[in-house]
Amino acid sequence: MLHGPIxxxxxxxxxxxxxxxxxxxxxxxxxxxxxxxxETHPGFSVVNVVSTAxxxxxxxxxxxxxxxxxxxxxxxxEQFPGLVYRPQGVPAVTLVFAxxxxxxxxxxxxxxVTEAFQHLRTQIEEAxxx
Numbered sequence: 001m002l003h004g005p006i007x008x009x010x011x012x013x014x015x016x017x018x019x020x021x022x023x024x025x026x027x028x029x030x031x032x033x034x035x036x037x038x039e040t041h042p043g044f045s046v047v048n049v050v051s052t053a054x055x056x057x058x059x060x061x062x063x064x065x066x067x068x069x070x071x072x073x074x075x076x077x078e079q080f081p082g083l084v085y086r087p088q089g090v091p092a093v094t095l096v097f098a099x100x101x102x103x104x105x106x107x108x109x110x111x112x113v114t115e116a117f118q119h120l121r122t123q124i125e126e127a128x129x130x
Contacts, residue, residue, distance in 0.1 A: 048106060051113045055100035055121070057130055064096065067127030085120065092116040 031037070061083045065075040074084040082103075085094040092107040094116055102120065107113045124130050 047108060049108065049110060049113050050103065050105045051107075051110075051117075053102045053104065053117050055096075055102060055124065055130065057100050058098055059096065059100055059124070059129060061096065061098050063129055064124070064127070067129060068123055087116065087119050087123075090116045090119055094120055096120070 061075055061077070065073040065083055068083075068085055068087075072086055072088060075082075082095040082097045085096060087094070090112070092104050092112055092115075095103040095105070102117065104113045104116050107116060
């Protein structure tokens with residue numbers, strides 16, 4: 001899975017994605033971009049982790065929407081090519097595309113993203129769609 005923080009600063013109205021493994025990587029990249037001074041350590045919090053993943057195979061989104069429960073999914077291919085899945089009990093939204101690519105958003109941690117993806121894979125395996 002690929003994920004990175006996207007900081008937003010009110011005073012400069014900047015938004016960008018930074019990829020790294022730790023908060024120190026994040027601060028080093030902000031310093032390198034000239035956003036903060038080296039000795040400054042701004043308080044920040046992660047509010048939205050966006051990650052991408054792949055299921056490994058194409059998937060029938062019509063069958064998946066039924067398997068996941070129509071009350072938890074939105075799939076209108078004329079409006080948007082992906083299935084929007086909001087699993088109960090998982091604080092994240094999962095977008096699934098027919099190619100098997102997945103985008104998980106709305107999570108506040110990488111652990112929540114992992115939980116959402118594992119939940120999706122389990123549902124797909126139980127429905128025998130993979």
